[in-house]
Structures are given as C-alpha cells and as structure tokens.
Amino acid sequence: MPPLIEFDRVTITAQDKTLLADISFTLNTGEKAAFHGKSGAGKSTVLKALLGLHTISQGKILFNGQPLTAPVIQTIRHDAIYISQEPILAAQTVQEALLLPFQFKAHSPHKPSRQRLVEMLARLDLPAHVLEQQTGCISGGEKQRVALARGLLMGKSLYLLDEVTSALDADSKQAVYNVCFQTETTLLSVAYDPEWLARCDTIYTLQQGQLVGIQHDYP
Amino acid sequence: MTTLDIEPPQMAVLYALALLPLGLLQVIGLKLSRDILTSLLRMTVQLGLVGIYLKTLFALNDPALNSLWVLVMLVVADFSILKRAGLSRRHFFLTTFAAIAFSTVFVTLYLMVLVIQTPHFYDARYLVPLAGMVLGNCLQSTVIALERFYSSLRKNEQEYLTYLLLGATRWEAVRPYFLESIKAALSPTIASMSTMGLVSLPGMMTGQILGGSEPWLAVKYQIAIMVGIFTCTTLACLLSLKLSLNKAFNELDILKINKNSP
Numbered sequence: 001m002p003p004l005i006e007f008d009r010v011t012i013t014a015q016d017k018t019l020l021a022d023i024s025f026t027l028n029t030g031e032k033a034a035f036h037g038k039s040g041a042g043k044s045t046v047l048k049a050l051l052g053l054h055t056i057s058q059g060k061i062l063f064n065g066q067p068l069t070a071p072v073i074q075t076i077r078h079d080a081i082y083i084s085q086e087p088i089l090a091a092q093t094v095q096e097a098l099l100l101p102f103q104f105k106a107h108s109p110h111k112p113s114r115q116r117l118v119e120m121l122a123r124l125d126l127p128a129h130v131l132e133q134q135t136g137c138i139s140g141g142e143k144q145r146v147a148l149a150r151g152l153l154m155g156k157s158l159y160l161l162d163e164v165t166s167a168l169d170a171d172s173k174q175a176v177y178n179v180c181f182q183t184e185t186t187l188l189s190v191a192y193d194p195e196w197l198a199r200c201d202t203i204y205t206l207q208q209g210q211l212v213g214i215q216h217d218y219p
Numbered sequence: 220m221t222t223l224d225i226e227p228p229q230m231a232v233l234y235a236l237a238l239l240p241l242g243l244l245q246v247i248g249l250k251l252s253r254d255i256l257t258s259l260l261r262m263t264v265q266l267g268l269v270g271i272y273l274k275t276l277f278a279l280n281d282p283a284l285n286s287l288w289v290l291v292m293l294v295v296a297d298f299s300i301l302k303r304a305g306l307s308r309r310h311f312f313l314t315t316f317a318a319i320a321f322s323t324v325f326v327t328l329y330l331m332v333l334v335i336q337t338p339h340f341y342d343a344r345y346l347v348p349l350a351g352m353v354l355g356n357c358l359q360s361t362v363i364a365l366e367r368f369y370s371s372l373r374k375n376e377q378e379y380l381t382y383l384l385l386g387a388t389r390w391e392a393v394r395p396y397f398l399e400s401i402k403a404a405l406s407p408t409i410a411s412m413s414t415m416g417l418v419s420l421p422g423m424m425t426g427q428i429l430g431g432s433e434p435w436l437a438v439k440y441q442i443a444i445m446v447g448i449f450t451c452t453t454l455a456c457l458l459s460l461k462l463s464l465n466k467a468f469n470e471l472d473i474l475k476i477n478k479n480s481p
Contacts, residue, residue: 051384052471070470077384088381106386154386 002065004029004158004186005050009059012045019045019054021209025202032187034197037206043190044084045209047160050076050188078106080158081151085166085190087143089150094138095131098150112153120149125175140167145176152179161189165196222430234259273347282341289327289350293320296358300459304365310466310476311365318458319361323354326451334443349444352423356408356448357455364404364456365463371396372474379474389464389472397460404456408449415445 003026012020020042027033035043048054049061052073061068063076091097095117102111112120118128124145130138138146144164151159159180165173173195180187181199189196197203205213225233237259244251276288297316301308327350331337337345372379372393382392415421423444427437469475 053380053473073471078386080384082384088377090378090381100382101385101387104382104385104387104391106388150385 006062011058032200033202034189034191034200041206042209082160085163087147089135303362314462322451322454353451357451360404360452368400
C-alpha cells in the first residue's frame with residue numbers, strides 16, 4: 001500500500017524565491033509528523049502545497065500513490081482539516097463559524113445539533129457560552145480552538161495544522177493534544193511547541209527551504 | 220407642436236453661459252479652465268459627429284447599417300467597462316461582450332417589438348436611442364459589478380480560500396462577493412427608479428416634452444425605458460460576472476488574474 005502522502009524531490013519557487021528545495025518525505029495513514037524550523041524556513045509551504053495553494057516547480061507530490069492533479073487536490077481539500085496560524089473564522093458569531101461548512105452542499109446533510117457543538121467545544125476546553133460570542137471578540141487561542149472544533153465537526157481524519165497551540169495555555173494545550181493525537185488521525189503539522197513535537201512520530205527540520213534533519217524520537 | 224430651433228447666434232449665447240462658471244472658478248483660483256474648455260470642445264465635436272451619423276442612419280434606415288451601429292456601441296462599451304473595472308481584455312473581452320450584447324439586444328428588441336410595436340424591428344429612430352440609453356446605463360452598473368467583485372475577492376482572498384477548504388465549491392465560495400457586487404451595481408438604478416419624478420425630471424422625458432410630445436406619452440416612454448434599463452442592468456451584471464468566473468480562476472479554483480494585466 002502506498003503512503004498516504006509522498007513528497008518526491010519537491011521544489012517550490014515563488015517570485016524568484018525558493019520556498020522549498022528538493023524536499024522528500026512520506027507520511028503513512030495514522031502517522032503524526034511535524035515540521036519545525038525558523039520563521040521563513042518553508043514549513044507552512046509544505047501544508048499549502050498539498051492543498052494546491054502553491055505551484056510545484058520540480059518534483060512531485062503523491063496522495064495515496066496518485067499525482068497531485070486537480071481532482072486529487074479536490075479530494076485532499078475534502079478529506080483534510082487545514083488550520084493556519086491565524087485561522088479565519090469567516091462568520092459573525094462562534095456558532096455561525098462552527099456551522100459555516102454545513103451551509104455548503106458537501107456537508108449540508110450532516111449539520112450538527114447545538115448539543116453536538118457544545119460537546120465539541122467542551123472537548124477543546126471551551127465553555128458553551130462561547131457559541132454566542134462575536135468572533136471578533138474572542139482571543140487568538142480561542143479562535144484556534146474554534147477552528148479546530150469546526151474541522152472536527154466535519155469528521156475528517158487528515159489534519160494539516162499550522163502552529164495550532166501557539167496561543168494556548170497549558171490546560172487548553174492538553175485538550176488540543178487529546179483531540180489531535182488519536183490513533184486513527186493522520187497528522188502533518190508545523191510546530192514549535194516541545195510537547196507537541198514529543199508526541200509526533202517524526203520531526204522534520206527545515207532551514208531556508210531545505211530539509212536538514214529527520215528525527216524519529218524527539219527527546 | 221414643433222421644437223423651437225436654436226439658431227447659430229443663440230448657440231453663441233449658449234456657450235457664453237459657460238463663461239460664468241469659468242470666470243467664477245478663475246476667481247476662486249481653481250485651475251480647471253483648460254480641462255473645461257477641452258471638455259466643451261470635445262463634447263461639441265463628438266455630438267456634431269453623432270448628429271451627422273444619426274442623420275445619415277435615419278435617412279438610410281438600413282437594417283445592416285443599424286445593426287453595425289449597435290455593434291460598434293457594444294464593442295466601445297466593452298472596452299470601456301474593462302478599462303474602468305481594471306480587468307484584462309485578454310481574459311474578459313468575450314465574456315463581457317456576450318453579457319452586454321445579449322442583455323442590450325434582448326431588452327431593446329423587447330421594447331421595440333412587444334411594447335412600442337415599431338413598424339420594423341430595426342427602425343433607427345427607435346433602435347439607436349433605445350439601445351444607447353439601455354447600454355449606457357448598463358455600462359455603469361457592469362463596471363461596478365465587475366470592479367467590486369474582483370477587488371473584494373482579492374481583498375478577502377484568505378476568507379475565500381477558507382470557504383474552499385471548508386468544502387465549498389467555487390460557486391459557493393464566491394457567492395457572498397457575487398451577491399454583494401450585484402447589490403452594489405443595482406443600487407443606483409433602484410434608487411433612481413424610486414425617486415424618479417420627485418428629485419428631477421428624467422432626461423428622456425424632458426427631451427420628449429421639449430420635442431413636442433404630450434407629457435403622458437413622455438411618462439409612458441420613461442417608464443418603458445426605466446424598466447428596460449433595470450432589466451438590462453440586472454441581466455448584464457449577472458451574466459458578465461457569471462461568465463467571467465471560468466476565465467478568472469485556474470482549475471484549482473485559485474484566482475489567476477492580476478489587476479490591470481493586459
């Protein structure tokens with residue numbers, strides 16, 4: 001069986017700048033991996049490339065053994081949760097933000113009940129009254145967890161997460177770890193958080209777009 | 220009742236009227252004289268040429284020639300829309316042309332054949348002014364619709380991508396910006412219809428009354444033209460936006476056009 005994700009000597013350039021240079025790695029179903037490195041090293045580019053948000057200059061990306069064509073990218077977008085460092089909730093209230101995907105035809109048959117929204121928030125250490133709050137008035141950490149809750153409500157199994165614990169306190173981080181590191185979840189992430197890295201199976205270190213280190217047992 | 224002619228000496232008196240604002244602007248130190256004089260000259264030459272064209276067009280009343288006139292108006296309008304909306308001709312010339320051509324021709328023929336019931340569907344005396352008025356208004360609105368839509372999409376690109384990554388189709392993801400732009404484009408026409416006759420007497424109606432028509436007839440024509448303008452504007456905005464979508468995005472639904480690219 002092919003790996004779920006395979007980067008084969010991938011180079012990505014944009015506006016004469018090399019974002020990724022000759023990157024190769026694989027990720028199997030259920031595996032948890034993280035990219036770390038300094039700001040501008042190309043970590044977020046790895047996640048965005050999978051979603052078709054960057055054009056590949058050289059090399060290839062395979063998903064379930066298939067090259068990254070438009071229909072395959074649509075499948076990845078459909079199967080994955082992607083949360084950026086500063087997630088956009090794109091709604092007035094938290095409840096509207098959580099229900100946003102269910103306005104679209106792809107998810108509309110599975111619109112969750114209010115009870116389910118409350119349960120999902122509780123799993124991420126957020127109280128029920130957050131539902132009525134304006135998204136412009138909640139903290140960065142709350143935004144990250146609401147975005148994660150929205151992804152979880154869609155019932156996806158591939159998580160592409162970009163520093164989702166960067167604005168969280170210890171209790172909230174614990175709740176996020178519990179949700180993201182379940183056995184069935186496949187996780188490709190960008191992280192600085194040592195505890196997050198310690199929970200991952202593989203850690204890739206990027207430096208100026210190049211893969212300079214692979215660790216399988218983070219201390 | 221015939222319209223009183225404006226003889227050449229009276230035309231001179233008319234131009235003299237413009238000296239009043241020119242003088243006042245000079246007094247307050249606003250240096251606009253050159254622009255104003257250029258505009259007055261351009262207007263005079265352009266309208267003079269239109270007078271010559273129209274006289275010939277009305278005299279010949281040839282269906283092919285009349286259609287060619289409408290075609291020229293449509294092409295000029297298309298260039299003007301794309302330039303003012305800051306969109307590339309390479310990507311959008313055909314889609315915008317199809318949208319405004321269908322809307323203008325459909326509405327103009329509807330008014331001429333079914334409403335006014337002109338002797339011939341190509342009658343220059345009706346075709347040229349009706350198509351001109353309908354297209355002129357539709358041009359303004361189409362500029363607003365296209366400009367607002369693409370600038371809004373560029374400004375909210377991250378939000379648009381969020382919709383896509385949450386499972387929206389391209390159409391579902393652009394829909395909020397689509398609706399917002401259509402609303403902005405139609406607002407002036409809707410406002411104009413609701414205040415018509417209260418704030419000002421519309422130009423066409425005034426023209427008809429000055430031309431000797433009964434006020435009631437002028438009112439009916441004005442209503443016809445306003446309904447025509449509203450219909451044409453709505454059709455042109457919807458069609459130009461919808462048809463442009465296939466040209467503006469790549470196969471991964473990423474916006475591929477840049478502002479003001481040729």
